[in-house]
Amino acid sequence: MNNKNSRPEIISKELNIAEYDVIFLGFPIWWYVAPTIINTFLESYDFSNKTVVLFATSGGSGFGKTAAELKGSVSPETKIVEGKLLNGNYSTEEIEKWVNSLNL
Numbered sequence: 285m286n287n288k289n290s291r292p293e294i295i296s297k298e299l300n301i302a303e304y305d306v307i308f309l310g311f312p313i314w315w316y317v318a319p320t321i322i323n324t325f326l327e328s329y330d331f332s333n334k335t336v337v338l339f340a341t342s343g344g345s346g347f348g349k350t351a352a353e354l355k356g357s358v359s360p361e362t363k364i365v366e367g368k369l370l371n372g373n374y375s376t377e378e379i380e381k382w383v384n385s386l387n388l
């Protein structure tokens with residue numbers, strides 16, 4: 285996708301977000317931020333009083349303004365945690381250690 289302003293639709297909206305307190309949200313970094321369909325996803329549900337932990341892959345960029353760009357797509361009662369860039373190979377142990385370090 286070359287148009288960073290496009291907002292593709294999400295086909296399925298059947299997730300029951302109410303069942304979850306913490307959501308791990310992963311995506312590739314595109315144009316230094318999350319692909320806009322991630323904004324669409326966040327706008328499709330009520331994430332109030334939830335914690336959304338971001339993780340991403342990239343070609344080398346960091347998170348930059350990714351978290352700030354996503355905050356506009358959730359209510360003020362949503363906690364967005366800038367998680368981790370997961371470029372490369374991580375063992376299950378490393379992932380567990382990271383998740384535990386978040387003290388969720």
Ligand SMILES: Cc1cc2nc3c(=O)[nH]c(=O)nc-3n(C[C@H](O)[C@H](O)[C@H](O)COP(=O)(O)O)c2cc1C
Pocket residue numbers: 285286311312313314315316317340341342343344345346
């Ligand atoms: C439209 C588009 C924009 C991208 N923009 C960035 C970017 O700004 N920074 C970056 O580090 N990587 C960028 N990438 C690379 C992706 O983040 C990378 O391909 C993705 O994390 C998946 O990794 P893989 O190609 O090794 O599977 C972009 C890729 C595409 C297709």
